[in-house]
Amino acid sequence: MSVRFYHREQCHLCEEALALLHEAGLVGALTMIDIDSDPELGVAYGLRIPVVETGDGRVLEWPFDLEALAVLLS
Numbered sequence: 001m002s003v004r005f006y007h008r009e010q011c012h013l014c015e016e017a018l019a020l021l022h023e024a025g026l027v028g029a030l031t032m033i034d035i036d037s038d039p040e041l042g043v044a045y046g047l048r049i050p051v052v053e054t055g056d057g058r059v060l061e062w063p064f065d066l067e068a069l070a071v072l073l074s
Contacts (some may be wrong), residue, residue: 001073004031008047013062017050024069025029 003026007014021030035041035049045051051061052072060072 001029001031002028002031003073004033004053006033006035006041006049006051008034008036008049011053014050017062017064020064020066020069021052024066024073026069026073059067 003021005018005021007018021027033041033047048061050062052064052069054072058072060068064072
């Protein structure tokens with residue numbers, strides 16, 4: 001399953017979310033998307049990050065935990 005992780009540099013919440021993604025074993029499946037790389041992404045996700053999105057369009061916004069990740073990916 002492909003998983004996109006929307007984040008920005010020096011975002012402590014993004015770091016916490018990434019640690020959960022590591023714990024869930026998703027690192028190999030992640031596509032990291034820095035929202036500051038594109039002004040449109042910055043507008044769309046600026047106040048929502050960190051955000052996890054599956055290949056089929058399901059979205060999980062912060063705050064989330066391992067249980068919420070498991071539900072998203074099931």
